[in-house]
Amino acid sequence: MRDNGISGRIALVTGASGGIGAAVVAALLEEGATVVATDTGTPMLEELAKRQNNPRLIIAQLNVTDDAAVAACVTRIENETGPIDILVSVAGALSTTSVADTDLAAWQRVFAVNSTGVFLVSKAVSAHMQPRRRGAIVVVGSNAAGIPRHNMAAYAASKAAATMFTRCLGLELAPFGIRCNIVAPGSTLTPMQEAMWTDDNGPARVIAGSPETFRTGIPLGRIASPEDIADAVVFMASSRARHITMTDLYVDGGATLRG
Numbered sequence: 001m002r003d004n005g006i007s008g009r010i011a012l013v014t015g016a017s018g019g020i021g022a023a024v025v026a027a028l029l030e031e032g033a034t035v036v037a038t039d040t041g042t043p044m045l046e047e048l049a050k051r052q053n054n055p056r057l058i059i060a061q062l063n064v065t066d067d068a069a070v071a072a073c074v075t076r077i078e079n080e081t082g083p084i085d086i087l088v089s090v091a092g093a094l095s096t097t098s099v100a101d102t103d104l105a106a107w108q109r110v111f112a113v114n115s116t117g118v119f120l121v122s123k124a125v126s127a128h129m130q131p132r133r134r135g136a137i138v139v140v141g142s143n144a145a146g147i148p149r150h151n152m153a154a155y156a157a158s159k160a161a162a163t164m165f166t167r168c169l170g171l172e173l174a175p176f177g178i179r180c181n182i183v184a185p186g187s188t189l190t191p192m193q194e195a196m197w198t199d200d201n202g203p204a205r206v207i208a209g210s211p212e213t214f215r216t217g218i219p220l221g222r223i224a225s226p227e228d229i230a231d232a233v234v235f236m237a238s239s240r241a242r243h244i245t246m247t248d249l250y251v252d253g254g255a256t257l258r259g
Helices: 019-030 042-052 067-080 104-132 153-176 202-208 226-237
Strands: 010-014 034-039 057-061 084-089 135-140 178-185 248-251
Touching: 010 019, 010 067, 010 104, 019 034, 019 042, 019 084, 019 226, 034 042, 042 057, 057 067, 067 084, 067 104, 084 104, 084 226, 104 135, 104 153, 104 178, 135 153, 135 226, 153 178, 178 226, 226 248
Parallel strands: 010 034, 010 084, 034 057, 084 135, 135 178, 178 248
Antiparallel strands: none
16 A cells, blocks of 8 residues: 555644644544644643544644744654644634724734744744655645635735745745645635524525625535545645645635636
């Protein structure tokens, strides 16, 4: 059987306690990785550990917007667990207000998590990867980074920033054999998605689209599961994607009508 490049490796996952993050953790564990799952909430991380019940899962509280905390967490993993070969940045913050109704604090909060957090964690981890000349970094972005959305300017702009940062990082790290890619989900069945629905017709409206707000529907006729996104992340982190870097992979059922 071909080596997947994941079994026996150490993976760090941010935003790991629920939704896509939890699905990524489960998928990496299934592929044989040791996973350090981080998030801001300890109770949710403890619940994740209980659900997985896997000795290769380590949980740690982490605020990705805190530079010192990120550096300390990465150093601790390297010293106590081993070399980080896979980084998956999932931690994210949503904003669904119009530009007129978005104040500076809300704008900065979304960028702090979605953009600055990706920068801080990627920089800290890649500094350890470079001397080893190996590693895979996968950032979970959004299809909103590539298409305008009503009432999502802060979110879309922050994800676009994280996307281009990751591609630039991939260019800098390519000589070291380190790959950097983005997986861009569309609408996915997560608590973040469900929080935007006002009634039981929310899923149907997402699939159908909204002409009045210039939003296409989902050609495949279904909303993604977190596992759909996790499968794409695991592929990008695996040796099966060993010649793929600086790529922005859309996993949205065709919703943005682009690749």
